[in-house]
Amino acid sequence: MFSRGDTKSIMLLLRAFKTFSKASGLCMNQEKSNIYSNGVDEGTMATLVRISGMKRGTILFKYLGVNISPKRLSVADCQCLTDKVVSRMRGLGATELSYAGRVVLIRSVMSTLHNYWARIFIFPKTILNKIEQLCRKFLRHGNEMKDSPSLVSWAQICKSRKKGGLGFKSMYWWNVAAVAKYTWWIARKTGHLWVRWIHDVYMKGKCWREYKPGSGVSWTRRKICWVKDLMQHHLFSGNFEVYTIRLGYSWLVNEGPDQTWHPWIANKLMIPRHGFNLWLVAHRRLLTQDKLVRLGIAQSNLCYLCGTEEESMEHLFFKCDYSRMCSRLMGDWLQTTIPDSQVIDWWLKLRTKSLKKKKVLASVLVALMYQIWSSRNKCRFEGFLCRPEELVRKCKVELKMKFRCNNVKSKFRGVCTWLDGLCQS
Structure with a gap:
């Protein structure tokens, strides 16, 4: 409540409080109430404190969780916000989250903390850069202490999903x-x-x-x-x-044109961690052997799955003999043929098919790409390569569980029969 800094105004304000208390039964807690002043001499202020029975407060103070100050917010004033972001990153189970889980945590929790303050104050750029730096580290490593170059630039990440980003917002803008x-x-x-x-x-x-x-x-x-x-x-x-x-x-913010592969990422039948892997593939940011050789990290560019050709994303997912075998086995389960290349064009050509069937086919193909990448990493770091039949079996188990949890149905009888066959086979 605001009033003039004189005895008459304070008396009228206290009388209003008493009238409200008699009408509602609610009373002011003087122990939790403070009185703040500006431009009031010390003698008058001492009188006002004695009349009101409140303690004299000092600025800076907190109100509804945020710091209130008549001056520009300093970096020290916003340190509590940074501490809250760090505490959420170190929360129970946060370090064990997958990439997709970290995306959800950053979007739903950390950005929410910033949004609440951003509607009230103008932040120093130093604080905004610090929070974004913490988010980048957490997304990359699951730990805000580690640091290394990001696979995708933060400017690209801070775009909507239709534009090829992860739906984050630039905190400054x-x-x-x-x-x-x-x-x-x-x-x-x-x-x-x-x-x-x-x-x-x-x-x-x-x-x-x-x-x-x-x-x-x-x-x-x-x-x-x-x-x-x-x-x-x-x-x-x-x-x-x-x-x-x-x-x-x-x-x-000009985010640019929509991406043609956006419908794949927006597919609700897709397992989130599979979708994040597809997002990296779409941006060509997976660290395959050809890239590691160019960066000077690896000596050989041979594919870990077949060991005969240069490992690139096109070879790894569509040209490798191991991947082709997995695609044939998955195609037998789907009762269709998965092409060796131009997958997006193949998916777009399925315009005559049911939309539900297109989404199922897309989720299956993305799950297969994720398992192939996981198998490649296991072969590289552990020296063990599972058989194509075992890889396809893992895909089937995850996809069947996803389809049952989402209660996938279709208005077309033929598609329903096909879906039931997939879940039972």
Whole structure:
């Protein structure tokens, strides 16, 4: 509650509290309440503390979990947010998560912590860079202490799934889009008390679009005006009746065209860790032997599965004799033929097929690619290569469980019969 720093105003405020208490039965806890002042002399302040019965508080203080300060937030003020992110990374079982599990944790927990603060404050870039650095390390290693180059750039990761990313948000631009909501409120002259105060005290009838902050204004007000100038074309176009942070973010960040392989990643019948492996394949970021040789990490570029040709992603998944044998066995189970190359073109040609059948075929093929990659890594690091029949059996077990959990059905009788045959075979 705000009031003037004099005895009369405090008495009226306390009387209002008592009236509210009699009407509702709720009482103010004076032990948990503090009184803060600005520009009040010490004698008057001592009188106000004695009358109210509250303790005198000092700024900086916490309110609803965030730090409240009249000045620009410093790196030290935001350290508690960084500590919260680190604690979630070190939570129970977090280090044992797969790549797909880490993606979910970063998106649902860590970004949520940042979003809550970003709607209230303008962050220092140092803190935002620190949080993104922690997220990159955790995604790569499952540990925020280890560090090595990422397989995919963070700018690419911070794109929507349709654009080839993982659905993360750039923390800096999300913060700018959140602050832009205040400029939208000022432009629309909403009924918020803060907006009325801005217009009465600072604007004084001036045009917000043409407003320029003078010398001596606070850093926060200058930053809000900077955001207003940055997004002026969109904020004052009149094409939008309601502003949302997501809309403002789309104005600020150009994510590029949609990716043709997006439907594969968005397939709900796909096991998440298989989908993440496919995402790396689509970006050509798997560390196959040809890449390791170019990086100077490996000496030989021969395929670990067949040992006769150079190992590349095309060879590993479609040209290798081992992979071809696995594809033939999986094709027998699916009652179809899986091609040795141009898989995306083959999938797109299935337009006459049921959409449900297309999704099942896609999830099976991606599961096969994941198991082939896992078998290759096991052969490289442990010196053991499982037989194609054993690899296909693992695929079948995981896929049958996934189909049963998702209760996969189709409105076409032929597809239902085909799905039942897959789950029973």
